[in-house]
Amino acid sequence: MKRIMSYTRFVLLISLIHYFTISLFSEEWTVPTDQSDKTAPFLFTAESVQKGADLFMKNCQSCHGNPGKANYANMDPSPGDPASEKFQKLTDGDMFYKITNGRGTMPQFKMILSEEDRWDLVSYIRSFHTGYIQPEPEVATMTSSGDRATMTLLYDSLAKMVTISVYTVKNDVKSPVKGAEVLFFIKRYFGNLPVGEGARTNEEGIISYPFPEGIVGDSIGQVALIAQLNESSGYGNAKKTIMVPLGVPTEWVSLTADRAMWNINFKAPVWLILSYSLTVLGVFITLIYIALQIRKIFLIGTDYDDEQSEKS
Numbered sequence: 290m291k292r293i294m295s296y297t298r299f300v301l302l303i304s305l306i307h308y309f310t311i312s313l314f315s316e317e318w319t320v321p322t323d324q325s326d327k328t329a330p331f332l333f334t335a336e337s338v339q340k341g342a343d344l345f346m347k348n349c350q351s352c353h354g355n356p357g358k359a360n361y362a363n364m365d366p367s368p369g370d371p372a373s374e375k376f377q378k379l380t381d382g383d384m385f386y387k388i389t390n391g392r393g394t395m396p397q398f399k400m401i402l403s404e405e406d407r408w409d410l411v412s413y414i415r416s417f418h419t420g421y422i423q424p425e426p427e428v429a430t431m432t433s434s435g436d437r438a439t440m441t442l443l444y445d446s447l448a449k450m451v452t453i454s455v456y457t458v459k460n461d462v463k464s465p466v467k468g469a470e471v472l473f474f475i476k477r478y479f480g481n482l483p484v485g486e487g488a489r490t491n492e493e494g495i496i497s498y499p500f501p502e503g504i505v506g507d508s509i510g511q512v513a514l515i516a517q518l519n520e521s522s523g524y525g526n527a528k529k530t531i532m533v534p535l536g537v538p539t540e541w542v543s544l545t546a547d548r549a550m551w552n553i554n555f556k557a558p559v560w561l562i563l564s565y566s567l568t569v570l571g572v573f574i575t576l577i578y579i580a581l582q583i584r585k586i587f588l589i590g591t592d593y594d595d596e597q598s599e600k601s
């Protein structure tokens with residue numbers, strides 16, 4: 290009997306500990322370290338802060354109130370004031386992660402706002418932190434190993450520069466390939482648009498690509514730049530695409546926005562529908578008329594035959 294008592298106590302103790310650890314840790318909203326270290330892909334500017342402010346008014350203010358005014362909604366857990374120390378202690382990556390994934394009443398904005406929008410929000414929230422220094426924006430790199438050489442594309446958002454390096458790796462030794470020709474294309478709806486002349490790698494196997502001006506980009510100026518090793522220069526076929534924000538921001542009109550051959554019915558003008566329908570109707574009336582006339586000839590023919598047979 291004594292044994293059983295101690296056993297139940299043990300179980301009770303364990304569940305108590307369990308309960309406390311759960312309630313303690315559930316307060317904590319931890320972000321995976323690799324996400325926590327993430328930095329924005331662009332420099333925060335007055336423009337990104339302004340865009341973030343607009344997005345904040347539309348999507349966040351109802352719960353978080355006006356930053357610095359502590360007029361956030363009264364709920365549990367508390368949304369908190371974005372200007373508060375609690376918020377500003379987060380890394381940029383933490384903020385981005387929390388806005389992206391949400392938790393409980395904090396909505397998930399992954400599907401609602403683009404990545405750029407979410408970074409604009411971080412930039413806006415940071416504007417309430419006077420001592421804030423933005424960590425260096427992430428540098429995007431892309432690597433493609435062709436059959437003979439490897440090509441790395443690097444976009445440095447600070448220098449606004451695309452750098453390509455071509456090298457071979459043999460026994461863990463990286464050696465630059467000089468004089469390799471790289472061709473450039475921009476990805477478009479129907480195929481790839483070649484841009485400019487190809488360029489050749491220098492002694493260090495590097496090309497600093499002067500991205501041409503006036504290339505049409507998407508609504509935020511993103512352009513898919515494709516670099517491809519020219520196979521005929523003998524270094525293989527490595528090819529890679531990188532998104533660079535160097536284009537001219539352009540609002541694309543959807544393919545069905547205007548009238549077009551492949552467009553939806555209700556956009557056709559009335560005169561077109563009417564004249565088309567009348568033409569089809571006219572053709573059918575003519576066909577029916579011809580059929581009736583043929584029937585008439587047939588009937589006359591049979592009457593004539595009948596008369597002939599009556600006479601004989």
Ligand code: HEC
Nearest residue numbers: 348349352366367368375376384387388392393394395410
């Ligand atoms: C429906 C109400 C609601 C809306 C809308 C909302 N939030 Fe939140 N937010 C919350 C709540 C509640 C929490 C606390 C969640 C928790 O701790 O579990 C929170 C937490 C956060 C955190 C983490 C704060 C911390 O200290 O860890 C950030 C960052 C954040 N919200 C940003 C935003 C942004 C940016 C928007 C708009 C795009 C937004 N929220 C919209 C309710 C909301």
